[in-house]
Amino acid sequence: MGIIYVLGILIIGALAAFFVDDLNRKWTGPVAMLAGFGAAAAFAFLPGGIVRWRILGFSMHWETDALAGFFAWIVLGLSALALMYSVKYMEGKARQGYFYASFLTSVAGMFGVAVSKDLLSFFIFWEIMTWTSFLLAIYNAYYGVETKGIKYIIFSAIGAYAMLTAIVLALGQYHSLEFSDLMAAGAFRFSSGNWYIPVLLLLGFAVKAAVLPLHVWAPAVYPKTPMSFTAVFSGAMSKMGILGMLLILTGIFRSATGWELTLVRWVLGWLGGLTAAWATLQAIRQNDAKDLLAWSSVAQLGYIVTAVSTGTRLGLMAALYLALLHAAFKGSLFMVAGAVEKQAGTTDFRRISGLIKRMPWTFLTALIAIISLAGIPPLGGFVGKWLLYESLISETHAYFLVILIFFASTSAFLYSYRFLFGLFLGQEEEEAKQITEVSWWMLIPMLALSAVSVVTGMYPGLIFRPAARALESIGLPAGQWDMSILSNVWGNQTDVFTVGSTVGILFVLWALFITFKGKKNTRWLTTKEISTSGEIPAPEDNCTFQRGFFQPFERAVGRLYRSSMDQLWEDIGAALEAFFGFIRKIYTGNAQTYAMYVIIFVVLLILFRNYIF
Amino acid sequence: MVVSPVHLIAAPLAAAFLIPLLNKLYRDAARVVPGVVFLYNLSVSWILVNRVFRSGPIVEVIAGWKPPFGINLVMTPFSAVLVMLVSFMAFVIWLYGFRFKRSLKGGVVMYYEILQMMMAAGSLGIILTGDLFNMFVFVEITGITAIALTAFYRDRDGAEAGFKYMLLGSMASVFLLLGILLIYTQTGSLNMAQIAERMPAVATGVKVTALIFLLISLGTEAEMFPLNGWAPDAYSQAPSPTSAAFAAVLGVAAIYALARVGFTLYDHGTVSGFLIAMGFLTMLFAEMAAITQTNLKRMLAYSSMGQMGLAMIAFGIGSEAALFGALFLIINHAIIKSLLFMTGSYFIYNLNDKRLRALNGIHKRLPYVSFLFALGALAIVGFPPFSGFWSKFYILTAAGAKQMMPLIIGILAVTVIEMTYYLRVIGRIYFAKEESEPASHKPSIQALVAMTSLAVLIIVLGLYPDLIAGFLHRASMFLLDKQTYIQTVLHLS
């Protein structure tokens, strides 16, 4: 019954937040936070159990097996922290009741998706999570309502309705919507005659996971949503698409070989790789931290999609591991962006720089998260990258795909650095002097999420074990996992604990050396006192290099940057609108015309009556 | 007192005729009497619905003439559900319109209420009657009152809308009469059960011609493409409660008549393809027109047409699940679209501006009404967990059972369009920059009660659709079961 409690707590919390806001705005946030932590606690301490009920003749089946538990923890953990962060982040903003109610409902939807064991309840929760997130996505968007938010909902709708089509077709064919029944009946196999069912379902999931041609909503919407929700949006909600893919592809993965698996690996894997590469290239040219993070999210999801598509032991582990870790580090990064936005008023690189002295803890969070994102060894992100590469090289033999992924991940250094540099490094703006560190209410969630990266960098087994159980629960290859030794199918190993401790010890030693050698004679200057050409920068001058930061790289990439998927979709949208406008003219508003229609219709019917009736 | 289906029609009719007299006695009688009558109707229909579902269809004979010779009223489970719906909606709309009516002068209120009640009576008559010519009469009653209500404001636009409606409505009447005539010449009967019994013997050519005439006329009422030119103007020019009533009362009756003709008089197979095709076209063109609208009420009107198209598709599919979905959709449409018209009218009432652009940021001034509008919009698009989802899902399921993939994709594609414009409006209401002045008219208590009850229904039916699922299943099964209908009506004893 834990599921019911969790859902109940979230829904009641949503209602409570909605109504408390009218009574006393101060309490809205804490109430919602309590609900978030309450739900997490309920999920942790109450047995999950199985819930079944019938509605309109359809059976609903919710169950917390290991897989559901894994994703539910991503959702609930991240949401609880994000809600805690929201308390101060949303302080002084309007419509908090609305915000928290939508937030909690959305969390309930995500949790429901995670625990659903049949397609119908999966879809229902999916839709709940979609429209609540839409309401949040347009929360800030005074100008983007008609374009950006709508873009999101249109793409979501296309995805959701692709799913719905598949669901009704599957229902008509197999008379059940239970995942287990459908799996047993082979409904999710491409070879099953109903090949369009898995294809349509995957299309639906691909939208949420922002896979390449359908990704345009994510960069449009993530930056516009309040950052505390974007953390969940990008960290948890997009993972639901991954969960869906995993569930759908299980049957194919279990069969181990065959052309279907090859197809999945080729199509999905390359889509993921292209998504990663394209989004990375786009992230590099962004000038706003939030835009950058949004594109980066798309890129990271591309890795995860590729990892899922392998369907092998290392690859699936990489998918689950990255799913959790991405939630952790991207969640904290969006929180960092929110913190900077709150304190400095903007996240535009061209307008702020040098916040490191003002917001050291925020910088620490960002540093850890970015290192993890870039996959630099001693932190957790590296493990995910390692698994992905080893899987692609040694298990699925996707040699050129791995190069594409590697290109994306190498280019990711560029935007990783840009994020840190743009916000925190460089010369300090004179007017930024009064910026202060954010409150601990916001710092604690950020640091807690960063801690995940640090801990998993040494002990990835902490994630491997539940993830392996999750994979086993749906019958996928999981294998044995050590606490800190990674090994591939060829038996080659990497001991991340040794790496972490070596790096740590050496780092401390050298840091001590460089600090205490000539400590007396070392002077710490401000960033204004730079050496170039002897000129003294005036206090109001800011020499930080922020505009066109990666211009050489952009020039090297060249023509690729001129094409825009977004523009393509917008053109299609505009063409459709024009077409609708043309069609609308059928209703001329003229009575004679309408009468003419009637006559013509009658005549046509009578003329072709033999064909029609 | 023994209640019978006759009361349902007679009470509002009688009240409509009595109102002028009563108004002489008591100045506000015109305001109060309809409520009493509708309440009475509601209770009667409740009793009758229970009776129908407990002990089978009721066949009420008028003036002692037994079927097939006299005029008779038949209350099957299918019509019972719709009767219940219409009665309820009529009452809710009256409740909502209370405030609206106060703004009118005494005499005008009287006319308004008379027309409203006659429309309700006519609609109930269409649903209840077992006689084809009688149906024509009721269609005429409804049509005339609806035209009068469309032109109620007596301004230029209203008159134009009324004229369009009258033109198309009278053409529909002519075709209806022609169809009835043709059928009568062939079967020698006006009783629907008897016609249904004798229909197989009729020559195909004549049968099809009659069917075409019937479909044209009823299709006009049911807003079928391309016969629905009247609808946008009528919806947008009529007084606000009337717009709601068009969706909740008139539309229900029209679609019922269409279903009755398709399923009882003719074989379902005959009209299946036609209904699906025309339903889809209706839906497609309506939604495409709706997305380009700049006027709130016109947008809602086009959306109504879209919903009717979906109902036609469902009737066209014709399986039990599809009929269930269709019935559910009709109920949902009546409830949700009424809610949308009611809330939308409040916006317009406050802004004196029907344009969508004027809605920017109105939620600050009418928070509750905006909330209800948003709820209705989300529900009608079919987001779970609101009731709109289930009807759409059921219809799609029915289509899926027949593996009609193109149809499913088509419906869903059109739904994307629908979703787009509804969510745009929500976006405007909540998030766009405010442009207009503060509100002067808060909703009245009665209107709030009416709207809230509809909203509660939306949520309750969404979360627990099994509440009415039993009724709907029985009703849809009965509609499919033509023989039982014939036997029940003809062999009454």
Next chain:
Amino acid sequence: MSETKDIRIITRPTKEQIRQAQIDFAPRCTAAGRVNDKETQKMVQYILNFARKHSLFLLAYGTGCGAIEIPATLTSRYDAERLGIRGAATPRQADVLMITGYLSTKTLKRVIRVYEQMQDPKYVVAFGSCTINGGMYFDSYNTIKALDRYIPVDVYIAGCMPRPEAVLKGFAKLQELIQNGNAGNGECYRKNLDWYRANQQKVIKNWDFPDEYNW
């Protein structure tokens, strides 16, 4: 105009007078930082000085015509790199600040800034007559006449312009000074900062240096 008449009587000072005047001209510190009393550290100092003298990172501040002699000195023909002299791009890395020619007051400001940004031990090699006594700009309203009034100079290389051979000779002298612990006046500059600042401020009209001396 009255004093102009007095100057017409030309008196040449003796060499002794000139030397005395030069000694009084600018403060000279003993290279305090580099002479250690402790016997054990002398070896260390010797080694360090050896490294210092053979590794001179040169920041050539090309102010005047002398800038053209630097490439000649550094490239193949005269190959200063064999003495461990190589160019440095920024003052943070440099050991030797080389002022090649006249210094306008506007440039002086930058030079002082650059000098202050260099790390101890740091050496200044002034290059050409202009830095010594103004050279041909002796009566210009906008160039300084003696560099060591503003920053401490270790080695002057006379000439207009000195040839690369002379430059190398100057560097050899500098190396000798370094090995003996007599070069590198950063400490001295810091100690006599008030005196230097007063001189600098006299020349640089729009004084906008930070109050504190930044390394």
Next chain:
Amino acid sequence: MTGNWLIELTGIVLTALLAFTVGMFYGGLRRKVIARAQNRVGPPVYQNFLDLLKLQGKTTNVTHGLMTHLAPVWVLVAAITALLFIPVLHGGLWFPNFTFKGDLIFLLYLMVMGSLGMALGVGETGNPNGAIGVSRGLSLITGYEIPFVLSLVAIMIQFHTTSLTDLMHYQQATGHWIARENPFAFLAALFSVLGMFHYSPFDIIGAPAELASGPMSEFGGKYLGSLMTGGSIFAFVKLVLITDLFLGGAGHPDAYTGAAGVLLGLVELVIKTFLLYMIPVSIGIVMPRFRTEQAVRFFWRWPLLFGALGIIWAVFWK
């Protein structure tokens, strides 16, 4: 792992010292070679040691903040850590350190750590030249890493291992260098080495005349000294890595053991790495500088093609 921590520690220290010494001498040799090529006498070979001593002997230092302060530490730690995971000589001849505990993909990522840490420190100084240098450097990484990864992937799939020690064992056992077994991969790796060393024509990062030595422009004294140390060790790391991967590594435990074996192995290692090192150096002598986009595009053309050929070769290799 021998189990005795004292021996392990000695091994780590000795390896680091070896790398440091050889790396520093290579730097000096490079300067000497360039000088000779330009018909100069050039500095002595030990010039880099003098430079380092002088830099460490600076009596004052400045830094701009914690990240700047720690930037050399990142570089050093990355270099030494990478060194510890790379076998210096063939098995048994030299201390194994952690060579069995990390594979090639790990090394690949570890080698970026130093640059990124350095970049962070550079960013904090607020010097625009430094930031421009970082921008160029990161762009260049995207250039040369791709062919390098292609060649690594090629030999990984050719020999079904991602472990460096395994590859060395293979070369030792068969006597065939991987440079012979997969010449295309070797070629691609060589191109990447050109980029990795940042010598001409890829010296866009620290281009002294354009950027005032770019990322280094705010570092002096002990910081510059530490960076120099790290850079020297790192140069050795790169050379040994390529030697181990493609040129058969060094040392012959079957032929010689004991001190003589070690000595011979080291000599072999030095010869191989020096010859390898001379490739970027001698190209650097004669080449002018690319612009950044030209450099990146260069790597995306021919080296990429060779890498792809290497993979195809590996796939069809029997």
Next chain:
Amino acid sequence: MTTQDIIRALNETFELKAEVLHGNQIRVSMHKKQVAPVLLYLKNQWGFIHLDHVSCVDWIEENVFELVYIVYRPQDQLTVLVKTKIHREHPEMENMEGFWPHMRTYQREIREMFGIEFPGFEAPREFILEGWEEIPPMRRDFDTRGYVKRTYTTRPGREDAWSVREYITRRTGEKLPDFARKYSRD
């Protein structure tokens, strides 16, 4: 389009006295009010699209500044020197920064070095000098030597250098004219 044509045109249009200085150089003097029209005329009608230089001479004896605008025609390497004289008290010249973009540079220099004002010219006042408080240094009544003595410390041993001019006059036997003596640096 020859030199003579230009001279004739200038003479006729503006009633000036233009003359050939050298083979391809024309000199023309005028009132300062005429400078702008003449320059525009030369630029637009005769194709003198390039401004070579603007120079200023301090004729302190005549109490005037002479401004020379040198414009140049690239087709036939023809140069026109447009000369004007303005009074030394409150010297003002028309602001012509719109004619050629680099006119700004010359105007800034002249304003800083001679103190000639250009009404409406909004470029920053400080150009080459920083924090200059004396009279503009290129004016001949600026006591350069006094200033140097006041400001800079000279190294002892070059006292003789101060009298170089004196030496020269003595050696050549020339006499300094009175006006020159008056403003001489000695």
